[in-house]
Amino acid sequence: IEIVNTELLLADLEIISRRINKIEKLTRLGEAQYREELELLKQIESGLNNGIPARKILSDERGLKELKHLQLITSKPVLYVANISEKKTLQEESYREKVIRVANQEGAPVVTIFGKLEAELEELEEEERKEFLQEYGLKQSGLEALVEAGYRLLRLITFYTVVSKELRAWTVVEGTKAPEAAGIIHSDMEKGFIKAEVIHYQDFIAAGSIAVARERGLINSEGRDYVVQDGDIITFRFNL
Structure with a gap:
């Protein structure tokens, strides 16, 4: 884990160093709008040199958005996976505990799979x-646990649409409003929402069916400000 993390830090450090060199030239030419970015870049460079990933330095949304174009690897959230055998030998448990300790230090989740x-x-x-799964005392597969984590x-989150009796799943970020969710399916649906x-x-x-649900008054009509919830089944009405 340490070797991988070090390689990721070095890769980001190279990206940051190149960007700093470019920005410093622009600021010397009088491009004052880059000074704030330069200050942030140097802050990240210092952190990376001290083994601190960008995600811990860019703690606010503004910083993350400003440097999103750099695609820093260490700015991404981390999920650790411990892959062991179902026998759970002492050596494997020891490795798993090490992974858990590292993850806990970062506040990152851990999933164990066999x-x-x-x-x-x-x-x-x-x-x-x-x-x-029941035979091994498991409620779900490791793959399912990994996807959920x-x-x-x-x-x-996931919302669904029904077209010609076919249920389809769509993935969006929490907080997505109905028009944006419609746009995931097709841009015209968002424009004409x-x-x-x-x-x-x-x-x-x-x-049991959309028709019965409609009869029971279980289907709600929502406008542009509706925030999509996990597990929603949505029929979008729109103009072309």
Whole structure:
């Protein structure tokens, strides 16, 4: 882990150094608008030289947005994965504990997966998968746990649309409003957005169909300010 983190720090340091050289030339030519960025870049450079990743230095949204174009690797959130066997040997548990300690120091999440089991699960049918997981005392596969942890880390949610009896899933960031969500499907839907007809997935399952849900008054009509929720099933109304 230390070797990988060091390589990532060095890669970002190279990017920052090149940018500083360019900005310093511009400021010497009288381009005053770059002075604030230069100050921030030097702050990051100092941190990287001391082994501090950019994500810990750029703690505010403004700083992250200003330097987003640099695509610094160490500015990204981190998720650690401990891949061990289902036997959980003492040596493997020792490695896993080390990963957990490193993650805790960074305040990063950790997911433990059993690589061999995951490979076997991929070859099983749905019912067999459930029995297999129960046999090992697992509620879900490691892959499912990894996806969920990744979603939480990146603040992602899923909403659904139904087209010709086909349920499709779409991923957006928490806080996304209805028109923006429509734009994920097609830009014309965002431009011509009128309203969103929304029902939560659990209500839809209980009703059994959109038609029954509509009869029961479970579908809400929402406007432009509606914030999409995880598990929403949405029908977008729009003009072309």
